[in-house]
Amino acid sequence: MSLLKRLRTNQIIALILFLFSCLYLFQAFQIPQYALPRPVDSDLFPKLLGFSMLVLSVALFFERDKTDEKDEEQASESSRGEAGSGDDTESESTPAEPFWSRPGTQVVVTASAVGLYILLLEVVGFVLTTLVFIFGMTLFYGYRRHLINGIVAATVSFGFYFILTRGLGVYLPPGLLPF
Amino acid sequence: MNAWENLLYGFSVALQPEALMFVFIGVVAGTVIGMLPGLGPISALALMIPVTYGMDPAIGLILMAGVYYGAIFGGSTSSILLNAPGVAGTVATSFDGYPLSKQGQAGKALAIAAYSSFIGGTISIVGLMFIAPLLGTVAVSFGPAEYFALMVFGLTAVVSLSEKSLIKGLIAAVFGVMVSLVGMDLQTGTARYTFGNVNLLDGIDFLIVALGIFALGEVFVLLKKRTGASKQNSLGSLKLSKKEMRDIAPPVGRSSVLGFFTGVLPGAGATIGSFLGYSMEKRIAKDGDTFGKGNVKGVAAPEAANNAASGGSFVPLLTLGVPGSGTTAVLLGALLVMGITPGPLMLEDRPDVFWGVVASMYIGNIFLLVLNLPLIPLISKILNVPRAMLLSLIIVFCMIGVYGLSFNPFDLFLVLIFGLIGFFMRMNDFPAAPLILAMILGAIMEENMRQALQISTGDWMIFLNQPISLTLLILAALSLVVPLVIRLIKFVRK
Numbered sequence: 003m004s005l006l007k008r009l010r011t012n013q014i015i016a017l018i019l020f021l022f023s024c025l026y027l028f029q030a031f032q033i034p035q036y037a038l039p040r041p042v043d044s045d046l047f048p049k050l051l052g053f054s055m056l057v058l059s060v061a062l063f064f065e066r067d068k069t070d071e072k073d074e075e076q077a078s079e080s081s082r083g084e085a086g087s088g089d090d091t092e093s094e095s096t097p098a099e100p101f102w103s104r105p106g107t108q109v110v111v112t113a114s115a116v117g118l119y120i121l122l123l124e125v126v127g128f129v130l131t132t133l134v135f136i137f138g139m140t141l142f143y144g145y146r147r148h149l150i151n152g153i154v155a156a157t158v159s160f161g162f163y164f165i166l167t168r169g170l171g172v173y174l175p176p177g178l179l180p181f
Numbered sequence: 182m183n184a185w186e187n188l189l190y191g192f193s194v195a196l197q198p199e200a201l202m203f204v205f206i207g208v209v210a211g212t213v214i215g216m217l218p219g220l221g222p223i224s225a226l227a228l229m230i231p232v233t234y235g236m237d238p239a240i241g242l243i244l245m246a247g248v249y250y251g252a253i254f255g256g257s258t259s260s261i262l263l264n265a266p267g268v269a270g271t272v273a274t275s276f277d278g279y280p281l282s283k284q285g286q287a288g289k290a291l292a293i294a295a296y297s298s299f300i301g302g303t304i305s306i307v308g309l310m311f312i313a314p315l316l317g318t319v320a321v322s323f324g325p326a327e328y329f330a331l332m333v334f335g336l337t338a339v340v341s342l343s344e345k346s347l348i349k350g351l352i353a354a355v356f357g358v359m360v361s362l363v364g365m366d367l368q369t370g371t372a373r374y375t376f377g378n379v380n381l382l383d384g385i386d387f388l389i390v391a392l393g394i395f396a397l398g399e400v401f402v403l404l405k406k407r408t409g410a411s412k413q414n415s416l417g418s419l420k421l422s423k424k425e426m427r428d429i430a431p432p433v434g435r436s437s438v439l440g441f442f443t444g445v446l447p448g449a450g451a452t453i454g455s456f457l458g459y460s461m462e463k464r465i466a467k468d469g470d471t472f473g474k475g476n477v478k479g480v481a482a483p484e485a486a487n488n489a490a491s492g493g494s495f496v497p498l499l500t501l502g503v504p505g506s507g508t509t510a511v512l513l514g515a516l517l518v519m520g521i522t523p524g525p526l527m528l529e530d531r532p533d534v535f536w537g538v539v540a541s542m543y544i545g546n547i548f549l550l551v552l553n554l555p556l557i558p559l560i561s562k563i564l565n566v567p568r569a570m571l572l573s574l575i576i577v578f579c580m581i582g583v584y585g586l587s588f589n590p591f592d593l594f595l596v597l598i599f600g601l602i603g604f605f606m607r608m609n610d611f612p613a614a615p616l617i618l619a620m621i622l623g624a625i626m627e628e629n630m631r632q633a634l635q636i637s638t639g640d641w642m643i644f645l646n647q648p649i650s651l652t653l654l655i656l657a658a659l660s661l662v663v664p665l666v667i668r669l670i671k672f673v674r675k
Contacts, residue, residue: 015609019352026359029374036369041639042631044366044373051359058352067346069610108404113601116397116576120593123584136573143404143569154570162581170235172585 010070012062019059027052103144115139127177132159187532188310191540194239194533201548203240204247204541208548209556211251213563216259217571220399221270222491223617225252226511227391228575230518231582238519238534243541245515249508250302250545253451253491254553257294257484262287262416262561270451270487273459277472277479284475288419288557293477294484295554296421297433301485302546304437305444305492306539309499312445313528313535316500320525325632326643328503330650332626334657335447335503340615341660342453349611351661357619358626360385367624368631380591387514388586390620392579393596394613395511398603400572405608416558429481432462440486444493447505451487451494458486492542499523499535503622507614510621 009017030048101107115135122131136155145151166172194200207229214225229248233241256271261278274294281290323331340350363374364384375381436458443454462482463472472479497505502524504510516523521534528535553560579600583592606613637643645651 011609033373034371036371040369040635041637042634044369044371047627047630048359048362048373051355051362055352055355055359058348058355061348062352065346065348067349067610105405105407109401109604112401112404112572112576113597116580116597116600117594119580120590120597123580123593124590132577136570136577139573139576140567140569143572145567145569151570154574158574158577166581166585172234173588174581174584 010066011073012065012067012069016059016063019055019062023052023055023059026055102142108143111142112139115142123177124175125177127179128174129159129163129179130177132162187536188540190533191536191538192544194537195243195540195544200240200243200541200544203244204544204548205552207244207247207249208251208254208545208553209560211248211253212255212258212553212560213251214248215252215255216560216563217255217575220396220575221256222249222252222508223391223511223614224395224399225249225255226508226515227388227395228578228582230388230391230511230515231585233515233519234585236519238521239537239541241519242516242521242534242538243544245512246538246541246545247548249491249512250298250488250542250549251553253488254295254298254549257298258291258557258561261290261294261480270455270490271483272452273455273483274480274487276459276483277474277476280473280475281477281480285415285417286475287415288417289421289425289477290480291416291557292419292421292554293425293429293480295550297429297436297481297484298488299546299550300433301437301440301488302492302542304434305441305489305495306543306546308438308441308445308489309492309495309539313496313500316496317525317528320501321529323501323525323649324647325629325636326647326650327653329626329629329633330644330653330657331501331503332622332629334653334660335497335505336615336619336622337657337660338447339506339618340612341664342450345610345612347661347664349609350615353606353611353613354615354619357616358623360390360616361620361623362627368628378591380589384624385595386583386586386592387511387617387621388518389583389592389595390599391511391514391617392582393599394603394606394617396575396579397596397600398607398613400575401600401604402607403568403572405604416561419554419557425477429477432458432466432478432482433485435465436462436482436486437489440489441493443486444490445496445505447497447503450506450508451490454490454493455483455487458482488546495538495542499538500525500528502527504618507617510614510618514621 027049030045030052033043033045033048035045036043102111115138119131119135133155136158137151140151140155141148163174167174195204210229211222211225214220214228215222225248226245229245233244236244253270257274257278260271260275261282264275264279264282278290278294281287336354340354341347359374361384363381365372365375365382372382439458439461440451440454443457444450459472459479459482462478463469466472466476466478468476468478491508494504494506494509497503498509498513500523502513502522504513513523521527521531523535579596580593583596584590586592603613605611606616633643634641643650644654
């Protein structure tokens, strides 16, 4: 851990990319040869790319750029974030902010919710998952006018379903609903 | 048929009632999406591609042209009203547009933006009409070696001109090519990087990557950075005085021409065009010191230049079939979805499509002026729609778009993965344009490289023996080396 802490963000990314290129190259060498001999086989281009990425990851390890400057700024002003464009009405996160409304949490929850949406889409159906997703996420992002939220969520989910399936002949999973 | 007759034919297609309706829908949808901070023409085009499924290609194209111009104008709108440029291409507009808006003259700034964009667009379309056929005749003689070299140059140019780190740009480009190779190799039938998953055999569709990185990824960035909620200034009148018209006319003319030629160069495009236009006018103008404080010329110049550059960037796309920017790369993807392959042969074989595109671009431009401008007070209300709701709606649009393409939830998971990749790229200053360009060019690049090597029976000198490919490869190398040399000189001087 102490070693990781001493590394700059770019260097950590460089290490990940280095490992990635090694795996990519390993896979490139596994690509089977074509039965007939040809001047260029399927494996040449991937090998070129793998080696390029390997060289670039090493170069990134030694480069300093904006990301590193940001790191250093953050380290020096540990509590104060970067100022916004001046007119942002919402302020940067403060320690008193509840866990669920912090930006990082919102990203993780959104990504998980999208994952869940995909899993349930074909089982529960397009209309119900979309309705719950729009209503739930809008609520989660802090919108408190539930009636409007509900009307928009219902209009979008039913509207898209009927326009696409009935109007344009595009299939969407009906799921639990009978139509 | 000569160019004018072709263009007239293009207009006859683009002026059908159905086409007019779709260009209107496109312009409005593009404006709305382009207005959202963080979402620009690339996101707007990617989000609208699914709408064109099953449409007549000509109508689909007209819709996309509307979306494209609408998104550029929408970006200017948010630059002027909120000081929150949707994309890099409209950053220069905010320098004087936002001060004007703070003085209660947002309407005037928007009107200037619309007029200047219109003129910039018009000049670039005239330029396209003359230059494209010329370039097309040269491009017909291109063999695989030349195409490969051209694509390498296109990629390195985009990488070297992105304001971020050169190495990160190259990493993004190499990763993009890697993504494009996933799936079955069309020449040998060998599966590459599919890990035994049948869903990957057909490769990863570009729309998945485009929507993941430019729509879902941007949603994550908006959540993390909390942008989007700003106070909007009042619009004021949309009318311009005669003096103001006279003031902006010369800068608009100059910046349009400059912007067009910047756009033709691969990689340069709207961002550099608009900054060049802005700084040129600041230097030329007698009242150059008032630039940045709400000078009308400071809005007119970058707007004319960025629209002219957008038109100019169509030259390499339509004549060579090689996009020179992220936006035109997505547009190329959209064209391919509609079964249209741009390139030198398109001009000869399908002049109707080529001129149809030109005409529809022009119609998009006119609609922007005639319909969008008066609707601005209404459209700007969109900015009052709660950010919370917009974000959830954008996510759902991404999902519907991709599901409608393949009916496969696996692809939706890929969108999520690319969304997260796009998010990490943005948070760590990796440019996204090289990735999407490389993703679209990657497979074609490999194909051309292999064809060239097959012709030369494996001799790599084929890329250096041909004068055109040699020149292009030297340009590609220079585009990467020159920024490094400039940095070195600056470093030594310090």
